[in-house]
Amino acid sequence: MKAVVLAAGEGRRLEPLTNRRPKPMLPIAGKPLLEYVLEAIVDAGIDEVVFVVGYARDRIQTHFGDGDDWGVDVEYVVQEKQLGTAHAVAQAEAAVNDAFVVLNGDRIIEPSAVTSVAERLARDGGPVMTVTRSADPGAYGVVELDGDRVVDIEEKPREAASELINAGVYGFERSVFDAISETPPDDAGERGIPDTLAGFVADGGVSAVRYGGLWEDVSHLWDVTRVTGHVLDRDGSTRDGDVAETASVADPVHVGAGTSVDANATLRRGCSLGENVSVGANAVLSNAVVLADAVVEDGAVVRDAVVAENAHVGANATVVGGETDVLVDGNLYADVRLGAVVGDNATVGGGTTVAAGTVLGDGSTVEAGCTVSGRVPSDTEVRRG
Amino acid sequence: MCGIIGYISNEDGGNGRDDEHGGGERADGGPTGGGRALPVLVDGLRNLEYRGYDSAGVALVEDDAVAVHKQQGVIDDLALPDAHPATCGVGHTRWSTHGKPTDANAHPHTDCTGDVAVVHNGIIENYDHLRAELEAAGHAFSSETDTEVVPHLLEAELAARREAATDGGRVDEDGDAGGAESAADGDGEPVDDVGPYRTASTSGGFGDVDVVAAVEAVVDRLEGSYAVAVTVAGREELVVARQDSPLVLGLGDGANFVASDVTAFVEHTREVAYLEDGDVARVTGDAVDVRHDGAWVERDRKTVDWEAEAAEKGGYDHYMLKEIYEQPGALRQTLSGRIDEVAGDVDLDVDLPADVLADVEEIQLVACGTSYHAGLYARRLLEEFADVRVTVEVASEYEFTGGRDPWETLVVAVTQSGETADTLSAMRKAAKAGARTLAVTNTVGSTAAREADDALYIRAGPEIGVAATKTFAAQVTALSLLTVHVGRRRGALSSERASHLLENLRGLPGAVQQLLDASDRLQAVASEYVDEDAYFFVGRQLGSAVALEGALKLKEIAYVHAEGFPSGELKHGTLALVTEDTPVLTVLTEGARPKETLNNVKEVESRGAPVIGFSSYDAAANYLDVEIPIPDLGVLEPLVANVGLQLFAYHVANELGRAIDKPRNLAKSVTVE
Incomplete structure (x- = not known):
């Protein structure tokens, strides 16, 4: 049985981190989200994997190559235009022979989700979908069951009829490809898997598998640090690189290869540093995710923040951290823990104070000594006024 | 990373048929005919070279020996006989990150008798302990590799089993008593010899001993990751085992394959079965029998439906x-x-x-x-x-x-x-x-x-x-x-x-x-300037080194005329060739004297040549038809600009439909003067 992984999407809500990489390539504790998905597939005993790629696919292809490093064959099919998850599945038609499982490339799950779908698929045929319980069902696709049968799927309902949500792991037979082509596209011209499933639901044909394991979704910028913390708690510390003896490093943290942490720097729990990162003397990082090639200079304080690839945080700059209210696409999210996001290749000048909730676009520059807050667009320069 | 391959057909030996039918025909049945082990293994190793190419080797099974040819270097440099009657053998291509790629360290590795040959991909973590034990028992090692413990362990195991089975019947000429002793330590599991296993009727040094059972006993002692393939003199069978390293079986008609990757044999068969961790399999020309935890198991057959070359x-x-x-x-x-x-x-x-x-x-x-x-x-x-x-x-x-x-x-x-x-x-x-x-x-x-x-x-x-x-x-x-x-x-x-x-x-x-x-941008630039008379690459200082390199890339993969030189040299001759059909690519960064180079840019611009600038020099913008910005990076800026030149050359060559990975008349490593 093959696994088809949907990894073509951009992840607009995660801008600016997704301006140069697709959402499945967001690093969590040193590995992209998609690698956790692939590991779950491998652990479930599946060794032929089809990645449906599209947006910034070079990032995915360069990281995973032909899958040899994971002992599996990875094949790529391209979804040129992102026209929905069902449309993405349809791109894999030529790459699968018989029944197959489908996973989202940006959700961390455990192998049991894959094995239980595969088993149900083998026993009862498809379609099969996983459901999991959520504290906030209204944010997802809410699923109503009658025994093992799905009776209704409703996307982001105002009033959730159940606490069970679509966990995003599916099992299909090849007949699904006909069903997808018959699924009417929505107003935006997109076809989603739930739309295709709706046709089967009407005939009582969708069987549900209950899943109670780890299920981590990175929907918003502040989820990057949160999910990193959860994964580090689960998997423990990994420390490569060159950490000065006098640096204070708590557990669990991730320190990537070729990374240096200078004298008296402090890494509190939950920090993750990618490869080739430089953390200066006396810098303090707390609940911070720093991507490859970034530099955090001497004495900088970075709390509850994401510092993206090749970004610079100048000496004695302070990312204040803490909880704040953040507006995304017109929705207000209250009390989220988001110190700041410093986009790829952005520079925060020395001594700058970055207020909680600040998002600096990629390539932006903040002059030394500023106080900055809010959203700064890509490639803009912020000067002291 | 290394690559392994094994091949066996059920045809009798003898000088093989010609393999002319291989030219494009994708015969479902795969290859038939004797003596094809050597060419199949060599072709397969070429396809595995992406996994490493610092040494290569093959082992070919003969009636009373295993012929091993191996040496440091790429597969095409391996000294091989023109033909060999073998219908069964294994091959290996190596990329060493630790230890040296010497002839001795190249795979296959053999035991003291030369009757057992093994290829391996992975790392055997407890090899030093095993090696010490084997050396104490009298085994002589000829390489520094972790792999070599496997043939010696197997030698000991086979010898012990032969003695037990024949009750002191045939004695091996070398009489390796030490090996038998050490095997007795490691052995202990009774061998279940029911199942689809059929004893090969051959006359090799290890007679009728069950090689599968011996390999199971040996891999039980290994810690680490491995995909191994084993051949034994006189035995028309391959025995393979997998733990945390890739191994796939290729199922042909009257011929079977094993390899690290499907690409090694996909031109012969698309029917495959993947082994799982802990599997040990016996492969003959017409059967594949897999054991797992001491029981015979079936592994699903699958059809590979993608183009092999695309895979890696x-x-x-x-x-x-x-x-x-x-x-x-x-x-x-x-x-x-x-x-x-x-x-x-x-x-x-x-x-x-x-x-x-x-x-x-x-x-x-x-x-x-x-x-x-x-x-x-x-x-x-x-x-x-x-x-x-x-x-x-x-x-x-x-x-x-x-x-x-x-x-x-x-x-x-x-x-x-x-x-x-x-x-x-x-x-x-x-x-x-x-x-x-x-x-x-x-x-x-x-x-x-x-x-x-x-x-x-x-x-x-x-x-x-x-x-x-x-x-x-x-x-x-x-x-x-x-x-x-x-x-x-x-x-x-x-x-x-x-x-x-x-x-x-x-x-x-x-x-x-x-x-x-910015690759999309460079692709667009390349497609705009794909059909031109010639291309000139100019820069100064570090920029002139990069200009030469940019021109070389374009020449070697796109087969178009390109010249790179210090931009100050333009006015001393080449300027006569500059027209509106000769794009000029220029490096205007730190380390490349952008101010002076810009003067040369103005010279070519006034003659109507399109100018593509890789630039961190703001003053240049007005004189460039295309500006590719280079981030600030001091004297390394020209090196960053070079990545843009690589992408330009690639996309021009791709537009022209060139054989980009294997340009005409060129080879990767030029080993002749």
């Missing part, structure tokens, strides 16, 4: 593009653990101490092709930062000539493969004259690395595309590290300047990524 390219159309995109990762490897910005120094594992370097009056860089251009780049850096006189010589032109004291000369040979004949020859001339030599190479234990007094590895990983891309960037990066090493030890480079250069080096992967993120 990881979704890219060509290796070259894949390797261009691998540059940020490769450069992080080159730098990893070597830079100390705080102290302003580097930590290179080379034996070039201060007292040696203090006496050096001249550094000579010898290299060919792209490596020569890396040398030109490094010359400027060494002269500026390490205050030492540097000459760069095309290796085929090199002589250790007058005016030099060999005791005061350091000769640095730059060669990706470490096997380039011209470069080796130059290095030998220098060594003969008495000069100290250093090899800068991608290939651990290559001839250059072994023969030079010291070696500095660029750590770029295997490069398959004939056109060198990531290795150029990694060579310049490694030579920049060498510059800091030399400059600091000679007292010529302040820790402050060194620290700044190292900061820029640390920023290199991120800057290269920014060019890669």
